[in-house]
Amino acid sequence: MTDFFLILVGTALVNNFVLVQFLGLCPFMGVSSKLESAMGMSLATTFVLTLSSVASHLVYHLLLAPLGLEYLRTIAFILVIAVVVQFTELVVRKTSPLLHQVLGIFLPLITTNCAVLGVALLTLNRSSDFLEAALYGFGAAVGFSLVLVLFAALRERLATADVPTPFRGAAIAMVTASLMSLAFMGFSGLVRL
Amino acid sequence: MTTPSLGEVSRHGLWSNNPALVQLLGLCPLLAVSSSVVNALGLALATLLVLLGSNVAVSLIRHQVTGTLRLPAFVMIIAAFVTCAELLMAAYTFELYRILGIFIPLIVTNCAILGRAEAFASRQPLLPSATDGLMTGLGFGAVLVLLGGLRELFGQGTLFVGMDLLLGPAAAGWGITVFPDLDFLFLVLPPGAFFATGLLIALKNVIDDRLERRRLERQPDRPREHRRVRVTGTIR
Amino acid sequence: MAERFDFPGGITPPTRKARSTRAPLRTAPLPRRVILPLDQHAGAPAEPCVELGQRVRTGERIARASGLISAALHASITGRVAAIEEHALPAGDGRRGPCIVIEGEGEDDWLTLPSLDWRQAPQATLLERLDAAGVVGLGGAAFPTQVKARIRELHAIDTLVVNAAECEPYISADDLTLRHFAADVLEGARLMARLAGAERILVGIEDDKPEALQALQAAREASLAEAMPVEIRPIATRYPSGGERQLIKRLLGREVPSGGLPADVGTHCHNPGTLRAALAAVRDGVPLVERVVTLTGEALARPGNVVARLGTPIGELLHFAGLDPRALHRLVMGGPMMGEALGELASPVVKATNCLIAATRQELPDPPPEQPCIRCGACEEVCPASLLPQQLYWFARGREHDKAERFHLFDCIECGACSYVCPSHIPLEQYYRAAKQAIRAQRREAARADHARHRFEFRQARLAREQAEKEARRAARKRAAAPAARRPAGGDTQGTAPAADLRGLRIAHSAATAAERKAEKALARAAESGEADPASLDDLETQLATARENRQAAEARLQAARDAEEKPA
Amino acid sequence: MSAALPRAMGRAALGLATFALITAGSVALTRALTAERIADNRQASRHREVAAVAPAGHDGRLLDHVVSRPAAPAFGFESPVSLWQARDGERVLGGVVPVTAPGGYSGDIALVVGLDATGTITGVRVTEHRETPGLGDRIEARKGDWIEQFTGHSLANPPAGGWAVRQDGGGVDALTGATITSRAVIAALHRTLQWVEARPALFATADTGETP
């Protein structure tokens, strides 16, 4: 139990994907100017990240590893991810137009979120079992969602700030991310993974 | 979509639509691997190759693949290129391969690559696509190396240390120590990566602003073109 | 004194009322000329019903109400209509508006209405009288009293609240009204209570007005025989306990719902001045042509309260009170919290003018420059609506209107308590006022755009129908021309396509019919509820017309297809 | 509809399979062509690391002499140890032990420790770590000479209690600002030396233990 908790805290905060590990930065910068969108994106990412982390785990341990094809893992994983995303989108669009309204534009973006592939590859490195893989994916997603949503709220406040012209927009967002990452340094050493 | 001229494609890739500074794509490798010039240069080269290859390949098959299969097909092409690049690096620049580590497979999801494939190569013929790949890759690489230099110089006080990993023993002596006792961890650590990128973006804004102002001085006002469609018939 | 209920927030600025309460109530001299704006009440402006040069008597109607919410206007002196023209209004932004100007004859020749016994007269007569006398609320919003009194038709009222709080600094008009006419005010309250169907009267009065309180109590004692119970409840002085929502909360513990009216919680709230005016209109047949105005401020030598005719130029009134123009720095109509700073002395006293402050520079200095908000939260602590003024400020400044609305901008009563305490001297309520106005404009534009879209769709549908009908006619003609034509060979393979087509058209037709029915129902529902404004009814009509056109087009197409299909017998 | 579904599925399956064929084929081909070279690289790199710490005078065939030793959890070896013997002909000069130092600042630190037959350290190198750049990463030989200071020391030198950072009362200067990393490395070295002492026959003869 505590192990699971530690994995969650470790992946979500201490080794936060976005601010510490540098994964998933593009959607982090791109989909954070509005809180609403950020929430949609977090929801979508959490779902896809957990699912594809599990699926990749299965593909690796049931197909690639037994056949000695570890070197094909990148291709196989990215295939899994693309299909998971595409499939999710199709299903959501049909079954819940409302959810699609929220998640619609974000789902395709997730394919190119390197956090998704990153979590698949990192899970491998840690050679964890199935449950851990799922947890790892989920923890990473929670960490991603957390900072994305908080960052979006910050950026909304930023929109009314009197920022010097050259720094308006992406530049000040980067500086803000920098300060956030500085704050996250405080977590360092909290959980050793 | 009309085919833009090669010059325009180049200008877009290198400056006005630079993937790293304007589109904010490919940020993960940009920030993660820019702590020194060598790492940056290594990843820049790998990315450039993959970008070029994938743009060419996607452009070639652009009429064959459509619909739901497009995304999986594109990423598989990219993944194939990346894996090949990874294998080749392992075979020929082993040390660098070890340093870049997880970020080589992650080139697959470097959003800039899929972004270019989707936005450009899948709609344009071979030559512009290849140029776009090359120029975007160069633009991305330039920012990467610049950032690497900035962080290495002000974070550790050195420049070009360890170039031999990439360029062979001949480059072993290139490393220079500019500020001997400098150890400004902030720039070496993640926060510094974000901050330096922010500074570069601001710098680009300043330069753009200057250029724009100069351009305006030269030709003060552009006549407003009037294009208007009459609405008298039915739509749809 | 322990109060059972209270509203959140509030401030206690210095009251500065003593200056104007020392002197007894006086009557201002009859003005030689009055300027009567047509738009001095809430709702639509009145319409003039006099001609240029016509002689009018004091109390004669010169403009009539022009809509559901509007009020009549009466001549406040005897004389001739000298002009109907644009004139400076008593407003901070220097607005001008249409006014009737009456040149006086020097004498006061009254034209009053027959007096009524409010205990006997039927409700409808009383309401008519209030309407005819142009009585509006004198507590601030100048809302037509007659309209407000009709509340009974929609809500059950149990308590009539007399709002004698007079919470703003400087103002003492209600204080003096109560000191001199407490009995009238209570009788007026009984009148209004009867109209509203209330069972009791509750007077809320701040405890800084002991004389008024005494007068009220005496009047209450004197009328104990009346059936309607009257309760007088002094409350601790705190701004803005005179806001009706705040007062009702404080007296009764009831919270007027957001966007609702006091009537939603069974109350009805009136200012003492209004009650007196209502009584005068009914009992004496005197229309609303004069009111009590507080004249105060350090720049006046003889401050006090006066009974002034409406339309009296403000400058004249101030000179009567001994204005020292050199000392005058700021002229304010209303209180210093919610009132408006005026730019000139020529504008007239209107129905809503309860107070005129001629302040010196030391008294009401220029507001200091605004500084950045540091989110200290002082404003939040005093907001009587429990809003987050600091958040609203940032949203208003950033023009983030949907967020401002999400944070309940429209629950702000613009009391200015937040500005009063803000250490950064931000004129917060001005931001809110601007944002509210912008949002209203935006809503109007959005409604316009929607309507334009519907009109456009209607046109498209109309064109489509015309086209389809033309085609149907052509098909019919064709069939008539060649009735016996044989079907071409291989008709089977071709036959499937039109059949599928026909099915599609039939589906489209029934869909169009259903849409039409739906539009009809929507329109009927809106028309029935009686709450929709004309514009939205119009819009619904357009939508119905569009649906109709669509249905007709589908019919025509179906007909054309059938004609083409029709097998020769 | 009923016919369209299998058709669409078939078409999509075929399309994606074609792509898989092309992409996987080219990757597999590249891999087939480079596999040998990569393996060589790996071997060479390992050799370089091992050679850097091995006792001097060996015959250059370090990686050929792998010997296995059973796990010794008390000394930090959780699983059987495969170490490389440095030989000169039949004479065993010493060996190189791969050691994992747990409790680094962020994760385990992998080291190779070279020892001569007397149990004296002939060199230490960090092979893998995730310590902070600029702080903990100065344990790399490339970035500082901190790691060199252990060469020539043994269990008895410094004397008892010396194998600890100065802050804990030991005799080793920690890297400034990276005491945790330093502590982890020193503790691992100390344990390895104790292990070597507890197994005096470790490097004694060429054929002790099972050679794989």
Added chain:
Amino acid sequence: MLETLLDADLVVAVLALVGLAGGFGALLGFAGERFRVEGNPVVENIDALLPQTQCGQCGYPGCRPYAEAIGEGEEINKCPPGGEATIAALADLLGREVKPLDGEAEAMPRVAFIREAECIGCTKCIQACPVDAILGAARHMHTVIADECTGCDLCLEPCPVDCIDMLPRDAGREAIPLPAGPGHRPVLPTPAWGAALIASDRPSAPEEARHG
């Protein structure tokens, strides 16, 4: 070369991935067919944000076609009647950058007004008006229903006798300006009493005080 190609490893690799891809492809094909939806809700949302002036200044015949074009990647800054507000709303909806308007913003909302004395009743303007805001029959004078007119000025050009004017629409109550912000004093009316007594350092034009 052929040897390499027929290498068992290689064949296994390719087959495995082809199988995987085939399976996934079928899955996608299934989903694509099974969960097909028509229409695009995004276009509806975009259309709702456009001003519905139907003027065609965006280069599309009406707002809806422009909405569809935006849905397919067209720039969002081409609608002059919408102005900055519409661009901002679109950017918000689509998560794109706000760009300056391509063209000139409308200064203020306007309505068409037909000088009825000059109208010859040619009905050309009726045909041009996208919202049926013009009333009239052939050879009778026409008039504009001001409440319905969107101010698109499409009726201007077809008119053979140039009898149509665009007049400013009264925008209801004047907008209340936001205060000037930090560093500025709130604007109060300039006192206009006893002009001789007022120090001359105030801005003398009352207009300024009113609007500034």
Added chain:
Amino acid sequence: MSLMHADQTAPRRPASTAGVMRWLLLATLPGIAALTWHFGWGVLTNLGFAAVAGIGLEAAMLRLRGRPVSATLADNSALVTAVLLGVALPPGSAWWLILIGMVAAIVVAKHLYGGLGHNLFNPAMVGYALLLVSFPGPMSLWPGPDGLLGPEARPLGETLRQFAGLTSLETLDALSGATPLDAFKHKPEALMAGEFWAGTPLPEGALTAWRQVALAWLAGGALLLYKRVIGWQIPVAMLGTLSLVATLLYAGNPSHQGSPLFHLLGGAAIFGAFFIATDPVSAATSRRGKLLYGAGIGALVMAIRAAGAYPDAVAFAVLLMNFAAPFIDYYSEPRVFGHPAATRGIRADAGEEER
């Protein structure tokens, strides 16, 4: 519009932003005095140079941004930032350290965002955290409590040399260079809390000195509360949560954890609760939000103190909660008058999936 203003009638609350800042500065005096008394001239060199750098940088930035310089400087906020950073740094820090910190605080954290009122993060703490991360060595070297005038006091001259960067505390005894939290954190793994205290590797009187300093800050905090410069919500929530967590930890494992009192008085908790966490600009703004915000800081401080790499964590905890503040603000609107229940958040329907 409101033509009356509270400053005409000032009750207890300071009536202008400059006044607010002035009271804050006044309230730091007891703390500064106590620090100086125990830790010597270094406190004053820190403060002096930080103030000079702060005002200089603020003026430079204002001029660069084309804003009125002297009028804005008069709001005293740059001075507040300088003083707060100055007292947080180890006494007698080298000038370059202070300068880098002030640049981070005033230029990066404040003016890149638009100056007073616009910054998202607490400027002083940005400066402090940046220094802590970049220069862990110099930042963890506190001098021993040698006093200002006593026989062991560090002479002014030596402090000045240290300030000029000519000597460093590193050359002195390592153990004197530690705050109690620092020393406790870095005690060798095996040492139990009891043994640590028994052996007291801290110089005599260090704990007392720290306790007295904390109490002096408390006195300043009381003044701020009395003058209504700060609300009670943040300090109470923060110290309450901190004590609660510390008590739980201590009850669970008294042999390895510091006591609650140690956590309250041994570090920057009191100072942080009254002077740092209360920075209104970067904190949550609603009353309800402030409670959450303060509690978050308290919990984070304890989490990092108990398990993280840093001995004290007020700066990081404050920055982390600054990060969360706008989000908290969206979700902490009170029940508005006339509404049946509070409706919070930007979108009621999408608001739930967060965690």
